[in-house]
Amino acid sequence: MLDIKEQSGLLEPTDVSEYLFTRLYQIGVRSVHGVPGDYNLVSLDYLPRCGLSWVGSVNELNAGYAADGYARVKGISALITTFGVGELSAINAMAGAYSEHIPVVHIVGCPSTIAQRDGMLLHHTLGNGDFNVFANMNAPISAELCKLNNPASIAAQIDHCLRECIIKSRPVYIMLPTDMAQKKVEGLRLRAPLDLSPPSNDPDREDYVVEVILKYLHAARNPIILVDACAVRHGVVEEVHDLVDRTNLPVFVTPMGKGAVNETRPSYGGVYAGEGSSADVKDRVENSDLILSIGAIKSDFNTTGFSYRTSQLNSIDFHSTHIVVRYSEYPGVFMKGVLQKIVQRVDLDQLSTVPGPTVMSGIEENEEPRDVITQKWFWPRISSFLKENDIVVTETGTANFGIWETKFPANVKALSQVLWGSIGWSVGAAQGACLAAKDGEMDSRTLLFVGDGSFQLTCQEVSTMLRHGLKPILFVICNDGFTIERLIHGMDAEYNDIIKWKFTDLVSVFGASEKEARKFQIKTRDELNQLLTNEEFNACPALQFVEVYMPRDDAPKGLVMTAEASARSNAKA
Known part of the structure; x- marks a missing residue:
């Protein structure tokens, strides 16, 4: 009688x-x-067998955001949802990951192949027998x-x-039917x-x-x-640093590129964002x-409302799939190999x-007589609080724009969704980033800066942080509502309140004891200075939650200018 393995044709049968x-x-x-x-429960049983831990977020949208943050720190992440109701709750997060080039593996547990073939009237469907409709929705926001x-x-x-997920640095979508979860494939x-090596150039x-x-x-002067x-x-940070070290050329970053360059290097010149830049x-x-523009994404918020005053005649653009030299495009030539050879061959x-400008923290010149915490004072002050290897997560709004004014120590990783x-x-994202640092045994603090309005949308994810014993520092900027929306339109409108x-x-509502979480309410500069210089606070012994109060109408310069540009753009016929 034939061996079962021989019958199946598989040398090492392994469940899918x-x-x-x-x-x-x-x-x-x-x-x-x-x-x-x-539709995903049977497959979840396999996670611990494979050395994987289940996170279990409070909802799929938050889970998608967390997977995004995890991937930015660890290089890859995975998200599991269920068919229809689950995956659609996560689709906004996956669209964001696609937009921002984040590699997330989205696994969707779905009805069996038999149920799909027969068009059965199942829960979580539209009731029309179409089992491809949700996959079709995900197709445009998936690399594969x-x-x-x-x-x-x-x-x-x-x-x-x-x-494809790793090479293209974008989400992929995997549809796993219930009757396939335990089918056998070749484990050999x-x-x-x-x-996972990137494609090489001709x-x-x-x-x-x-x-x-x-x-x-x-020839350039x-x-x-x-x-x-x-x-x-797309993994060319090492090549960028090699180029900077070899040439000593002045190097600048965009808002989305913040953290890509070691800001302690003498040739680091600061953040360029068009009209939002320092003079x-x-x-x-x-x-x-x-x-030499490396990895550019020239979006409105990244350029202070498209306010770049540079010419393509003076630009060489390096991209993951092509190079543009002035107005000549070279498709299929990947930037990694090109940058490596430039470093080797530059004369x-x-x-x-x-030399470019010297970047200072700016805290001295931003001192004001009032005791109130202003955006202009706060962000430079954070410069001296940061440590090497910190992970800094900033929310769209005041934090994304304020962080431009913060000078980073070496190896700080900045996460934003500009x-x-x-x-x-x-x-x-902060939960995912903090967990990724823990999984990677990294000696890193995770710091979140988020506005009070934004925090109210996804606050439940603090409970997931507590569940896994994570110890981030959460700075919630209390300035009474949606500041970025107020500046674009409706400064005093009710809908921005x-x-x-x-x-x-x-933190207490979510079940944390005093040992598991510490909380602070900060309303003056003296209080903030005392907190930021406290050794125990800096050591992150537990999750730390900080309310920081700032004036309602105060905002970073870059945000004000970008909001004005957005308002003008929105008003165009």
Whole structure:
């Protein structure tokens, strides 16, 4: 009688769920976010067998935000939802991850292949027999979409999908039917690690592009480097630092690129955001005759309302899939290899290096006689509170714009959602980031800066932080509502108001003891200075929740200017 393995044709039969979760573990995932639902329950049983921990967020939207934050720190994340009601609750978060180039593996437990074939009238469906409608909604916001319907191809589908997620740095969507969760696939494949190496350039094409770039670089009188978000997302931060170290060219970052460059380097010049920049930064960047723009995302909030005053004739743009030299585009030439060769081949004797501005914390010049905590004073003050390796999460609104004025120590990782800008994203993202640091055994504090209005949308995720013993510092900026919306339109409109919560009481409502969470209410500069210099507070012995009170109509300069530009854009016929 034939052996069962021989009958199946499989050398090492492995359940589909085990195969999928083992692959996730192999590529760096340690905790899986999501919400249980009857179509994913069987697969969830496999998580601990594969070395994975279940997070269990309070809702799918928060879980999606948390997976986003986890991926930004760990390099990859996984989210599990159930068909229809679960995945649609997470779709906003996945759209944000797609928009901002974040690699999240979204696994959706769905009805069996038999139920789908027969068009059964099941719960969580639209009642019309269409089981592809939700996958079709996710398709435009997924780098790859695969339906695990055939055991013969499932292992290859999973491997391909995970590779696409990492290489393209965008979400992928995996549809796992209930009757496939325990089907057998070839587990022998798991012995070979996935090939996650980025695609390489054609050597001749790459050499040609490098020669063209070096010709303009050597001829420039005052070249600079401008680093944006996709330098981080597509893994060229090391190449950027090598280029800065080799050339000593002045280097600037955009708001979305904040944290991509070591700001303690002498050549670091600050944040360039068009009209929202400081005068010396604006002057230096816009008068440069050659800008090496790396990983640019020139969105409205990233450019202070499209207020760049730079010419494409003076720009060389490095992207993950192509290079643009002035007005000539070179498709299919990836920036990583090009940057590596530029570092190797640049002739320093031909290179003109004109120093850029020196970045200071600005706290002294921002001192004011009043005791009130202002945005202008607060953000530079945070500079001296930060430590190396901190993870700084800022919410769309005052925090995203205020952090421009904060100078980072080395190796600070900045998380923001400037392009997608979903209100409340940062609370879930902070949970995911803090958990990723814990999973990676990183010596990092996680700091969240979020407005009171934004916090009210996703505050429940604090309970998930407590559940997993996470110890972030949460700064809730209490300034009475949606400041960014007020500045765009309706300064005194009722729809921009919120009810005033007793925010610090929430940690007790969510079940935290005094040992598990500490809470503070800060209304003066002296109180804030005392807190930020307190050794125990800095050591993060528990989750720490800080209410920081600021004036209602106060806002960072960059936010004011961007809001004005948004208002003008919205008003155009």
